[in-house]
Amino acid sequence: xxxxxxxxxxxxxxxxxxxxxxxxxxxxxxxxxxxxxxxxxxxxxxxxxxxxxxxxxxxxxxxxxxxxxxxxxxxxxxxxxxxxxxxxxxxxxxxxxxxxxxxxxxxxxxxxxxxxxxxxxxxxxxxxxxxxxxxxxxxxxxxxxxxxxxxxxxxxxx
Numbered sequence: 393x394x395x396x397x398x399x400x401x402x403x404x405x406x407x408x409x410x411x412x413x414x415x416x417x418x419x420x421x422x423x424x425x426x427x428x429x430x431x432x433x434x435x436x437x438x439x440x441x442x443x444x445x446x447x448x449x450x451x452x453x454x455x456x457x458x459x460x461x462x463x464x465x466x467x468x469x470x471x472x473x474x475x476x477x478x479x480x481x482x483x484x485x486x487x488x489x490x491x492x493x494x495x496x497x498x499x500x501x502x503x504x505x506x507x508x509x510x511x512x513x514x515x516x517x518x519x520x521x522x523x524x525x526x527x528x529x530x531x532x533x534x535x536x537x538x539x540x541x542x543x544x545x546x547x548x549x550x
Contacts, residue, residue: 408445412438415450416533419459426469427524428513429462432489433533435506436498437462443496461488468514469523482514 397405416433437458444455464485468477490507513523 404446405442408442411450412441412445413534415441415459417530419462420528420533421530422528424471424525424527425466427526428469428510429465430526430528431506432462432465432510435503436493436496437489439496439498440492458492461485461492471523471525477514477516479516482511482516486511486514 416438420429441455441458444458448454468482468485486507489510490503493503493507
């Protein structure tokens with residue numbers, strides 16, 4: 393595993409992040425979205441989308457499936473939720489999220505805690521409780537301007 397990235401790798405990662413952030417902005421900015429959806433992005437889904445974008449581009453089945461998870465979570469937890477809320481459907485969505493997040497460099501304990509909480513929110517019995525909604529102002533989904541963690545960047549560049 394490389395410890396340092398060359399300028400070309402950094403530029404590729406930065407460009408992929410910019411494209412992912414633009415896609416998220418287009419999809420979510422100006423809308424009220426479930427707080428858990430934003431937490432999913434922060435828990436590693438954004439990094440997962442960057443990984444997909446770097447490996448396959450923003451066109452293709454994997455990319456579409458990654459964005460579809462956000463749509464499904466919105467449909468499940470949104471104010472006008474009309475999806476079938478069965479335990480099997482909840483487990484399917486949760487498993488898909490967990491499998492994808494396992495491919496990015498995130499803290500295992502934090503990921504486990506997030507997955508447990510998301511599982512509770514997706515449980516059919518909890519669906520009547522409603523979900524906290526947050527209005528996403530334009531620009532909110534832009535990634536932090538910090539330097540990429542070397543281990544994560546090396547993983548993304550592979």
